[in-house]
Amino acid sequence: SGSVRALHKDYRTATPQNFSSYESMKQDFKLEIPEYFNFAEDILDQWTNMEKVGKRPSNPAFWWINGNGEEVRWSFEELGSLSRKFANILTEACSLKRGDPVIVILPKIPEWWLANVACLRTGTVLIPGTTQLTQKDILYRLQSSKAKCIITDDILAPAVDAIASKCENLHSKLIVSQKSRQGWGNLKEMMKCASDNHSCVKTKHNEMMAIYFTSGTTGMPKMIGHTHSSFGLGLSVNGRYWLDLTPLDVMWNTSDTGWAKSAWSSVFSPWIQGACVFAHHLPRFEPASILQTLSEFPITVFCSAPTAYRMLVQNNIKSWKFRSLKHCVSAGEPINAEVTEQWRNSTGLDIYEGYGQTETVLICGNFKGMKIKPGSMGKPSPAFDVKILDENGNVLPPGQEGDIGLQVLPNRPCGLFTHYVDDPSKTASTQRGNFYITGDRGYMDEDGYFWFVSRSDDIILSSGYRIGPFEVESALMEHPSVAESAVVSSPDPIRGEVVKAFIVLNADYKSHDQEQLIKEIQEHVKKTTAPYKYPRKVEFIEELPKTISGKIKRNELREKEWKTI
Numbered sequence: 001s002g003s004v005r006a007l008h009k010d011y012r013t014a015t016p017q018n019f020s021s022y023e024s025m026k027q028d029f030k031l032e033i034p035e036y037f038n039f040a041e042d043i044l045d046q047w048t049n050m051e052k053v054g055k056r057p058s059n060p061a062f063w064w065i066n067g068n069g070e071e072v073r074w075s076f077e078e079l080g081s082l083s084r085k086f087a088n089i090l091t092e093a094c095s096l097k098r099g100d101p102v103i104v105i106l107p108k109i110p111e112w113w114l115a116n117v118a119c120l121r122t123g124t125v126l127i128p129g130t131t132q133l134t135q136k137d138i139l140y141r142l143q144s145s146k147a148k149c150i151i152t153d154d155i156l157a158p159a160v161d162a163i164a165s166k167c168e169n170l171h172s173k174l175i176v177s178q179k180s181r182q183g184w185g186n187l188k189e190m191m192k193c194a195s196d197n198h199s200c201v202k203t204k205h206n207e208m209m210a211i212y213f214t215s216g217t218t219g220m221p222k223m224i225g226h227t228h229s230s231f232g233l234g235l236s237v238n239g240r241y242w243l244d245l246t247p248l249d250v251m252w253n254t255s256d257t258g259w260a261k262s263a264w265s266s267v268f269s270p271w272i273q274g275a276c277v278f279a280h281h282l283p284r285f286e287p288a289s290i291l292q293t294l295s296e297f298p299i300t301v302f303c304s305a306p307t308a309y310r311m312l313v314q315n316n317i318k319s320w321k322f323r324s325l326k327h328c329v330s331a332g333e334p335i336n337a338e339v340t341e342q343w344r345n346s347t348g349l350d351i352y353e354g355y356g357q358t359e360t361v362l363i364c365g366n367f368k369g370m371k372i373k374p375g376s377m378g379k380p381s382p383a384f385d386v387k388i389l390d391e392n393g394n395v396l397p398p399g400q401e402g403d404i405g406l407q408v409l410p411n412r413p414c415g416l417f418t419h420y421v422d423d424p425s426k427t428a429s430t431q432r433g434n435f436y437i438t439g440d441r442g443y444m445d446e447d448g449y450f451w452f453v454s455r456s457d458d459i460i461l462s463s464g465y466r467i468g469p470f471e472v473e474s475a476l477m478e479h480p481s482v483a484e485s486a487v488v489s490s491p492d493p494i495r496g497e498v499v500k501a502f503i504v505l506n507a508d509y510k511s512h513d514q515e516q517l518i519k520e521i522q523e524h525v526k527k528t529t530a531p532y533k534y535p536r537k538v539e540f541i542e543e544l545p546k547t548i549s550g551k552i553k554r555n556e557l558r559e560k561e562w563k564t565i
């Protein structure tokens with residue numbers, strides 16, 4: 001439409017932060033943590049004030065679309081007023097008190113964002129869950145979190161009703177639906193008559209704000225506690241430095257509402273910067289609709305997972321024109337250099353990789369103005385002192401592989417979780433000396449860039465060599481037949497373990513002679529990386545096992561390999 005086109009022009013003139021170097025960016029970083037902090041009042045309502053006096057451009061605060069041509073645009077003022085109504089529903093109709101846990105399992109609908117802000121305003125503890133959870137998962141989450149309230153939609157309400165009697169703490173249920181349901185408050189109806197007069201709870205900076213579940217790549221998802229300042233202030237490092245956001249930007253992050261990644265890139269980081277949060281309620285991940293959206297809407301900053309980029313580059317991206325797009329980032333898994341190169345060739349844009357966990361804000365990142373070394377996660381974010389450690393907690397010199405750790409003593413940095421909820425021994429096991437141990441392995445090069453090697457559990461030990469799967473997967477990726485792969489250890493009578501590759505072939509290679517293809521692929525890996533890393537075993541499969549968030553579950557493949565002996 002005409003108005004959208006006009007915005008494209010506006011947004012192109014947005015001025016980025018423009019730090020001339022990594023050092024100047026680090027110098028710019030300053031976090032003052034007040035005793036009381038609440039993101040809704042101290043950040044969102046401040047943007048509303050800026051909006052009112054014309055100090056913020058007329059960029060929406062929230063811009064939502066779905067596949068059926070529906071659209072929602074809110075200013076910060078509208079977001080404020082609607083979230084206050086929602087807050088009154090939580091405290092009055094649901095009689096929730098400060099500190100009460102609230103599970104929110106909603107798809108990417110505007111009410112999900114309102115629920116986030118309403119929980120902030122009332123000081124209730126938000127626990128987001130993905131809509132792909134089963135009845136059993138929901139029971140696990142309701143029980144382990146002792147949630148007092150659940151907010152969900154028509155699709156999952158029956159599953160909740162089936163198990164609600166086993167959850168003694170659960171006393172109120174809200175449904176987002178056009179229809180009413182017995183035993184549930186209908187949010188849309190209640191919003192119609194709720195007052196938008198609400199005063200935000202004065203939360204302490206170190207009071208619990210939310211509990212996020214990890215992705216469950218290596219086992220049962222863990223519950224991670226974050227305080228009001230941890231994400232509410234800590235994520236400014238993501239928004240300001242990694243995402244490079246300003247009030248003129250429109251940020252689109254494609255991750256599911258159930259993961260901390262949505263808190264990172266669809267809530268806190270953009271709103272801290274006064275940018276617009278863009279959301280597309282896509283029923284499924286379809287490369288064509290992603291590309292269509294990037295070209296139709298004035299999205300300036302795009303964030304997705306490596307698995308999504310791998311799918312996108314298999315399309316003819318050059319045939320699309322992204323008029324506003326200026327910054328692309330990826331996180332959640334390592335991204336293969338091959339994929340970033342293909343993306344750059346067809347869009348002219350680099351992918352700025354970031355590394356972090358549900359437990360943290362950004363740990364390492366590639367930042368604007370910094371030279372990108374393909375395959376590296378960049379340099380430490382200003383929030384953390386990141387070190388490579390040996391098993392005794394000693395800092396290792398550049399070039400040596402070890403555990404990636406964050407310094408937590410004498411001062412625990414803002415942006416780090418408080419603890420694994422209800423799991424003190426797990427919490428204790430991640431501390432080594434003055435450091436928090438991430439569970440990931442990597443090394444730092446002479447220039448201070450960090451390189452991801454592997455999750456500690458995924459390392460393959462073959463004939464005395466330590467091999468990280470990602471490097472082998474990246475070498476495989478360069479072969480034209482390989483769409484995706486997962487590399488794991490497999491038992492071997494002589495070597496103990498050998499490298500095994502599970503490969504998903506590109507469509508045009510499926511009919512090739514498989515024995516011949518295996519030899520070719522093996523030769524290719526021997527040439528592109530150290531020969532001892534080549535996969536001695538290769539198996540072609542249709543699909544890799546992945547988490548709901550799209551991460552490769554190497555542990556499932558590994559367990560199958562070892563079960564057969």
Ligand code: ATP
Nearest residue numbers: 214215216217218332333334354355356357358452
């Ligand atoms: P679980 O802890 O339940 O097994 P998970 O670790 O996948 O699941 P998340 O907190 O969502 O849960 O993911 C964080 C992990 O993702 C990191 O510890 C790291 O292993 C991986 N990761 C994230 N970003 C990157 C990156 N840029 N490069 C390599 N790995 C990454």
Ligand code: MG
Nearest residue numbers: 214215357439
């Ligand atoms: Mg983890």
